[in-house]
Amino acid sequence: QKEVEQNSGPLSVPEGAIASLNCTYSDRGSQSFFWYRQYSGKSPELIMFIYSNGDKEDGRFTAQLNKASQYVSLLIRDSQPSDSATYLCASNQAGTALIFGKGTTLSVSS
Amino acid sequence: DAGITQSPRHKVTETGTPVTLRCHQTENHRYMYWYRQDPGHGLRLIHYSYGVKDTDKGEVSDGYSVSRSKTEDFLLTLESATSSQTSVYFCAIKSGTDGNTIYFGEGSWLTVV
Numbered sequence: 001q002k003e004v005e006q007n008s009g010p011l012s013v014p015e016g017a018i019a020s021l022n023c024t025y026s027d028r029g030s031q032s033f034f035w036y037r038q039y040s041g042k043s044p045e046l047i048m049f050i051y052s053n054g055d056k057e058d059g060r061f062t063a064q065l066n067k068a069s070q071y072v073s074l075l076i077r078d079s080q081p082s083d084s085a086t087y088l089c090a091s092n093q094a095g096t097a098l099i100f101g102k103g104t105t106l107s108v109s110s
Numbered sequence: 111d112a113g114i115t116q117s118p119r120h121k122v123t124e125t126g127t128p129v130t131l132r133c134h135q136t137e138n139h140r141y142m143y144w145y146r147q148d149p150g151h152g153l154r155l156i157h158y159s160y161g162v163k164d165t166d167k168g169e170v171s172d173g174y175s176v177s178r179s180k181t182e183d184f185l186l187t188l189e190s191a192t193s194s195q196t197s198v199y200f201c202a203i204k205s206g207t208d209g210n211t212i213y214f215g216e217g218s219w220l221t222v223v
Contacts, residue, residue: 034211043200043214044153088153097143097168098212102152 002027006089006101015110019076023089023101026070030091033065033072034098038086047074047087079108112213113137116201122221129188131218133201141204142184143212144168144176146197153200159184191222 003026013019025033032051036044050056050063050072062075072091076083086105090098113136123129133142144156145168155168157176165176173195175187188195201215 032210043217046211046213049211090153092210097155097158099155100145100153102150 002099004089004091004099004101006104008102009105010107011104012107012109013079015079015081015108017079019079019106021074021087021104023072024070025091029093032092034090035063035074036088038088044088081108081110084108112203114201114203114215116215116218118218119216120219122223123191125192125222126190129191131186131199133184133215135182135203138181139203143202144186145200145202146170147200148197193222196220196222
């Protein structure tokens with residue numbers, strides 16, 4: 001069964017620190033990987049996606065993909081209290097729906 | 111804003127009653143999805159559609175049916191609601207750009223009592 005695994009947390013970091021969120025996936029056929037942020041009581045919103053090995057940066061966020069290790073991570077630099085949320089990792093193969101991990105709760109303290 | 115509207119946003123219903131949730135999109139996306147989200151389980155796919163009258167089952171489809179008679183509308187029906195179907199239901203569409211990202215509607219909170 002295709003799975004995406006995340007540590008549920010909570011991950012607690014002080015304001016201004018780097019938060020590192022990790023995700024592993026079981027299906028080697030997975031091609032694209034996504035990070036979503038979800039605030040309590042709200043719908044998931046896309047942060048970024050990545051499909052090539054290496055790093056992809058967007059503002060304070062960096063996604064990292066290592067297909068050999070089946071590992072995806074999200075780094076949040078200069079973490080802010082407003083980054084406190086649940087972060088969802090997802091993967092897919094071409095033509096299929098996204099498979100989501102259960103999410104990691106991040107808490108940024110001021 | 112992906113142009114997705116879900117209705118109703120909140121509903122309380124009794125066990126054994128039928129319930130239909132509606133997802134409406136305005137941007138002519140081909141793919142539409144219904145997910146449910148529960149504590150400890152994350153987001154799980156119920157059904158999805160890849161065109162008008164073209165649908166397929168997801169991971170947790172038992173007890174649910176769907177219909178898509180128009181591109182813009184994707185309906186999720188609980189034929190006879192059970193307490194285990196108390197959940198938050200999210201409709202989503204797949205963008206043809208953005209790496210085939212999916213975008214979610216605002217969610218429908220369903221309580222079955």
